[in-house]
């Protein structure tokens with residue numbers, strides 16, 4: 001398979017890598033950079049487990065090619081906490097509200113929620129449900145996730 005060199009900034013760090021042109025951004029993050037916080041669920045754009053921010057916008061990294069991220073800024077769950085390890089307000093709120101159970105959906109939820117709060121700093125529960133509808137959670141019933149995002153919005 002043909003390869004291309006890409007330059008991509010992930011969690012503030014610049015990487016130059018040769019990648020196969022059919023490699024997804026999800027595979028790139030997990031297999032090339034060993035950032036395994038981003039999860040692979042359906043691999044077809046339905047579950048939101050692989051959500052990361054690309055230039056501040058939430059995208060399903062299973063549907064984007066690594067070569068398409070050339071020149072982009074990518075944020076994964078590993079980049080949410082501060083360098084000193086202080087949790088992001090959303091991470092604290094998810095813990096406080098009991099919104100993490102098996103945790104499989106959580107990295108994608110956190111990035112989706114960050115994009116939501118960047119857009120609507122003080123959302124209503126209905127707005128949260130609508131904006132987060134591309135994220136599937138098989139454990140929580142969603143109420144605690146909505147509660148967590150509301151809680152974080154009070155701290156932002």
Ligand code: FES
Nearest residue numbers: 041042043048062
């Ligand atoms: S793994 Fe990408 S949306 Fe499900």
Ligand code: FES
Nearest residue numbers: 102105137138139
């Ligand atoms: S906490 Fe298990 S899938 Fe959401």
